[in-house]
Amino acid sequence: MTVYAVVNTKGGVGKTTIAVHLATMLARAGQALLIDGDPQGSAASWAAWRRDGEFSPSPTTTVLLGKAVFNEGKALSQGFDNVVVDAGGRDNGGLRSALLLAQRAVIPVGASNLDAAAMTDLLTVVELAKDYNPDLDVRVLLNRVDPRTKDTAEMLEWLAEQNLAVMDARVCERVAFRRAIGEGATVQEINKKDQAAVSEIEALFKEITQ
Ligand SMILES: Nc1ncnc2c1ncn2[C@@H]1O[C@H](COP(=O)(O)OP(=O)(O)OP(=O)(O)O)[C@@H](O)[C@H]1O
Ligand SMILES: [Mg+2]
Incomplete structure (x- = not known):
């Protein structure tokens, strides 16, 4: 069983978008649990819309907040092949718990100076998590990429300076x-x-699950 945590303290970077896609693709391969760790409950809303839309298969979705992401999450995850946590930036305890529970963490980021500046807090939390969870595999995912600008190249340079692993897969800004x-x-x-x-989301799935 593998637990994937999709994390960032910054809002609007695509945590929920990436988490629900990962969870649904994992649900095609086996029993998948999606933990919505954001008090705003966006992943849970998506799951409710999904039931109306009759799409299948679906990940089993539950909302857990704060320390429950780790405590309850650990117990709940036993019956599943894969678990995805949408760790909302609004819940600091939830973010820390998700990083304790997970074997793999995906950090979606946009490619702007504001996105870089907003990562400082997150990097501190990730470093701390590694003390307790030394095998945690942390990878940055460039999301909402605009290929027409130089922002991505600058962001990649900055991420390299922070010694952060960046995924080869990238997701562009697309209405879809x-x-x-x-x-x-x-x-x-x-x-x-x-x-x-x-293609982008499938490349991401392949890279993160291998
Ligand atoms: N690759 C993309 N292309 C186009 N729109 C995107 C992309 N990724 C995310 N979005 C849009 O950006 C907005 C924020 O995405 P999302 O809700 O997934 O981010 P989040 O990090 O979970 O935000 P929050 O912090 O509010 O929970 C949404 O309107 C979503 O549809
Ligand atoms: Mg969200």
């Missing part, structure tokens, strides 16, 4: 991601499929 979430779906499942979005 927004549409999919609003329908309780994934980019693979919506009508008028955006093949570029599908």
